[in-house]
Amino acid sequence: MAMKNSPYWEVAPLNRELTLKLAEDLGLPPLLIHLLLTRGLNDPHEIYRHLNPKLSDFPDPFLLEDMEKAVNRLVKAIYNREKITIYGDYDVDGTTGAAILYLFLKELGLEPLVIFPHRERDGYGLHPHLIASLKERGISLLISVDCGISAHEACRVARENGLEVIITDHHEVPEEISEALAVINPKRKGNRYPFRELAGVGVAFALLRALRQRLYEEGFFGQNPPKLKNYLDLVALGTIADIVPLTGENRLIAWFGLRELKESERPGLKALKKLAGLENGLVDTNSVMFRLAPRINAAGRLKEAELAFKLFVTTDETEAKTLAEELHQLNAKRQQIEDRILKEALAKIEKDLGPDRLAYVLSGEDWPLGIIGIVASRLQEALYRPVILLTLKDGLARGSGRSIPEINLYQCLSDCRQYLKAFGGHPAAAGLKILEENISAFARKFEEIIKAKLDGKIPRPRLKLDAWVRVRHILEPSFLENFIRLEPFGPGYPEPLFGLKNFEVRNISLVKEKHLKLFVWQEGLGLPAIAFRFGNSIPKGIKAIAGNLEISAFQGRNYLQLRIKDLV
Known part of the structure; x- marks a missing residue:
């Protein structure tokens, strides 16, 4: 399998003077102020409104x-x-x-x-x-x-x-x-x-x-x-699922909407949350994107979007449970089809294209249109290249593309418009229609454009650290109390990513033969950490960890842990 290059770590610059001044003026921990500064918030009034949103801010x-x-x-x-x-x-x-x-x-x-x-x-x-x-x-x-x-x-x-x-x-x-x-x-x-x-x-x-x-x-x-x-509740659900930047008005929608979504009395949402394991747990952007949205999207991907609409508007609990169960089953079917297409796409890359292409255009005859966008996302993430998948039928191909931050996909498609019947979308994601006979010429032109934009170099993903920290910095009560007020995180407003080094690793183990668990121990303080889907071997000599701080729920209790993004 062609794989992307390992990421290189960048650390956000620190404006020490401004950080300390704002921290003193606002009575907030300097580390929290630094996180806000790295996200473009540098005015005291703007920071206050950001941490204390009101409905009147719309x-x-x-x-x-x-x-x-x-x-x-x-x-x-x-x-x-x-x-x-x-x-x-x-x-x-x-x-x-x-x-x-x-x-x-x-x-x-x-x-x-x-x-x-x-x-x-x-x-x-x-x-x-x-x-x-x-x-x-x-x-x-x-x-x-x-x-x-x-x-x-x-x-x-x-x-x-x-x-x-x-x-x-x-x-x-x-x-x-x-x-x-x-x-x-x-x-x-x-x-x-x-x-x-x-x-x-x-x-x-x-x-x-x-x-x-x-x-x-x-x-x-x-x-x-x-x-x-x-x-x-519904506005936040659609906003977060569509992966738009969670800044400005979208932050207001997510801030208030997630609270409404957690307490929502809509029978359909209650039934779906139960099937997704969110009945009594935290409802945040991740649970919307990875638990609720896939089940809702399964309606339009494999059957009729009306199923999802009915789930939102029904007042009948029996109908709500039936609809939620159908979406749940459709999502399971979607996952099976998705895994099949992914294997077939990777086989095409390995056999026909090779790992050194700067962009991939792949097609198949039995790839459902409703699934290929997800597979394109998974390939883009695994390969760190722009990817377009097409499904063929009666001489016409329809498809979906996903891109990397360095490449504006919509603009690239616009530059290839002479080969396309139709296209539309965003810099990061787009859809298109093309005659089957034009696919080869389009693929050549598309990669030529990508190659020019990347100067012929295989792109390497960047891991942007907000700061190097000590365990005591993030376990400081005043920091944790205010850290929660930064949420909700999402596109355009990423979760803070912390780097840690000079620590002792304790109690390292593999869970279910694929998740790495350990304790980061430093200056008499311990912080649990987990790397999901890490692999089947325990690494030796871990020198540094990059991870997101999260509050997780387990058996009715909340606890703090570091979700590992990368380690060296």
Whole structure:
């Protein structure tokens, strides 16, 4: 198997003077201030707001381009009791976004129709054939969630059928956007909105905030307006699952939403958390990304996204348990298929391509479209190269790509557009369509572009340490008390990574023949540490460890440990 180079460690620079000044001014441990500085927070007021978030910190949603138009049209639809369709994407982001719009409009007395494209039959996006028949069902307004920014043909068909369209999306904005009544996307030029990295569900939530504000000003609710805080469990779920930066407004969503998610009374979420082993434990970004999101995404990957949507909106506990169990089983099936595709992809690399390519484009005829994105992620992580996987059918290939921080995948695909039928996405992840006959030429051009951007050198991953520390530094009560306030961590706001050296290793062992456990002992203090999926041998002479500090739950008790990222 081709493997990436071992990472080299970098240590964040220390601004000692500023660190000590802010620590004194704010009454916080210097190490905590250093962690905040390395994440771009250097203003005392900004740091205070970061550590003490409030719901009132959410920006004015009317600063988003076209929000006024969208709200005016929705208010009209609500007063006239019009029939509305919500069209969501098939992933966690799209299904949670569709769910919050549905539930809010239902609170107002409407009964929206909710539809999703099928990943295999339709593919990503707002499709004309799915909206052409809506007029016959009495629909007058369509709202997209997490898609539609470049759906020119779908918007044309909607207009021809007398439907008005409100687009809510967060993907990269092309030169020409859809001709809709309103296009709400924080990445649009001309936006005065202070945050552009919302997930699709975050954009939908901004629409709800604006709509609620307008209806409240008009006296629509009387004394009992809907509490939007109650929707933050679903907003956080979709936001974290979509791997957007957990900074700015996304941090507010995650901060408040994870608390709502832990205590959520939605029968579907309760049932799913139980199956995922989170019924009474901590619900954090990792448990969302690695336990809840895969089960929810299994619906759109292997069956129908509507299963996930129903799980979010049902009030029936029996139905919730049935839906959660089906998602749980679909996820187990997904894991089996994923492992098969991964083995086949690695075999293709070893047999046909070799370990020295700077990018990999691989294709297969029986690789489900809903699975190849995950496999591309695993290959990108293992190889530390941009990877694109394609599934072939009837002369057409559809695929998914994942990239490394050094390479903007969306831009690279744009540079190869002459070979592609369609593409879209982000710097780190993208989807594409291509004729089978063009794959070889595309692969050559793609690697040529990557080679130029990397100067022909095989990239080497970097492990960025926040600081070298002593065990006593991180066991200091005042540090631990405030360290918890830094959460939640995620993309764009990474978990602090500490380096330790000059310690004694005690009680080292392998658990289940693959997890390395040990105690780091230094100056009379011990800290348990674990390296998951380390291997089947115990290393000798460990000189340094890089790891994340975490609070883990076991048998109803919380304990502190170091999660080892690398060791030498």
